[in-house]
Amino acid sequence: MTAPPWHAEHWERLQARRRRDALPHALLLCGPAGLGKRDFLRRFVQGLLCQRPHDGEACGQCRSCLLFAAGTHPDYVALGYGLRKDGAQRSEIVVDQIRELSARLAMASQFGGWQVVAIDPADAMNAAAANALLKTLEEPTPQTLLLLVADAPWRLPQTIRSRCQRIEFHLPARGQALAWLQAQGVAEAAAALDAAGGNPGLARDWAGQGALARRQEVRKDLAALAAGRGEPLEVARRWLDGEPEQRLWFAAQAAADEARARAAGAAPPLASQLDGEALDAWFAAANRTRDALRGPLRGDLLLLELLSRWR
Incomplete structure (x- = not known):
């Protein structure tokens, strides 16, 4: 899938840091829902873990890429709401999940490279979970990257936000958004974009709903x-x-x-x-x-x- 044009600047900046071996240990991907933060994360992580990347893009064919596509890559952890003991989905990320994560990160990478964690939605961590994550953020292990995704970053404690490099996705210019919607085949693109408050991702989804x-x-x-x-x-x-x-x-x-x-x-x-x-x-x-x-x-x-x- 072709990345939307408003991702280009963030992508190039991250790839430049990667080439300099200067990636931070924690990134906060934030901004309104509908701008493709999670697609951006997946694309970046797959390229980071790929054994034969080209300009930061994953090859899609190596063992690492196949494991990632199957959701079984041993060096990638996706942390979300999770389930309670009764099998019901939690409404927040709790401290036990963060403690399990910390224990896992203490082990060596199985591929001998990066260990990557995505916490999504990071703004759903309760206070105890956020406090537990602080130690990991303050004392990161080598070649460990934490990626926090938040539609509402203001709900995260300042102590968490201040320890992450921020990648903030903003609404694109109207002309750029309209061109993208039209390329996606969205009928009544201008009306859909107005309804979505200028958010092209929401406009595309809502136009079909x-x-x-x-x-x-x-x-x-x-x-x-x-x-x-x-x-x-x-x-x-x-x-x-x-x-x-x-x-x-x-x-x-x-x-x-x-x-x-x-x-x-x-x-x-x-x-x-x-x-x-x-x-x-x-x-x-x-x-x-x-x-x-x-x-x-x-x-x-x-x-x-x-x-x-x-x-």
């Missing part, structure tokens, strides 16, 4: 509520039944559009009765609600409170 139609539904719902039609509870239940976090993303976009129109002295497109300050507050509340849906609170009540404020 009916997101544009869902965005229009959200705007129609908000316009109806602003006009006194419809019931917030009915809308809340419908949103909860189909991609509620995505619907809240679109709702926040709509509030931002309303606020911009009011600031420009134009009629707000959804005819909201809220003033500029209230629209800013509602935008923030929509984003908080999206985060809160991942927690233990009842989603229907969270959405009902938000939509009642809009009406």
Whole structure:
């Protein structure tokens, strides 16, 4: 798979450090979901472990590459949520996982080269796990590389972030993103990119998932509520039944559009009765609600409170 153009600068910089034998012992790959951080990581790690790499790219045919593709490379550890003792998936990375990792890194590389660890999502480590990782970061073993992947790096302790070289993926320029989407065969590329807030990876994924139609539904719902039609509870239940976090993303976009129109002295497109300050507050509340849906609170009540404020 061809790497997206916004990876090129990060890739060249890492390869230059590799050629100088100056790779850091820990990298933090961060930035919004949808920009290909994990594809970048996989490409880089496979090239690093490859026995016959060319300009940092893996050959795909050596024993190391075949083991990596099969997920059985002895010098590569991918650490994620893992399973609890009852077989259910954890919702965080815990200290026991980090301790097991440290014990494994104390052993020598089986291929006589790099030992590589990917922690993803690193921002899911609980406090005890993050503290346990600090010792490994402070006292790295030779030819050991830790790769931390985080969509929300601010959730990581500063003590962790400060000990990693940061590779931050930013949204590409609109022209570059549109060209990439069109090359991917995405229909309505401009509309999809707008819906995804300029994020081309999300735009590609959402374009194939009916997101544009869902965005229009959200705007129609908000316009109806602003006009006194419809019931917030009915809308809340419908949103909860189909991609509620995505619907809240679109709702926040709509509030931002309303606020911009009011600031420009134009009629707000959804005819909201809220003033500029209230629209800013509602935008923030929509984003908080999206985060809160991942927690233990009842989603229907969270959405009902938000939509009642809009009406």
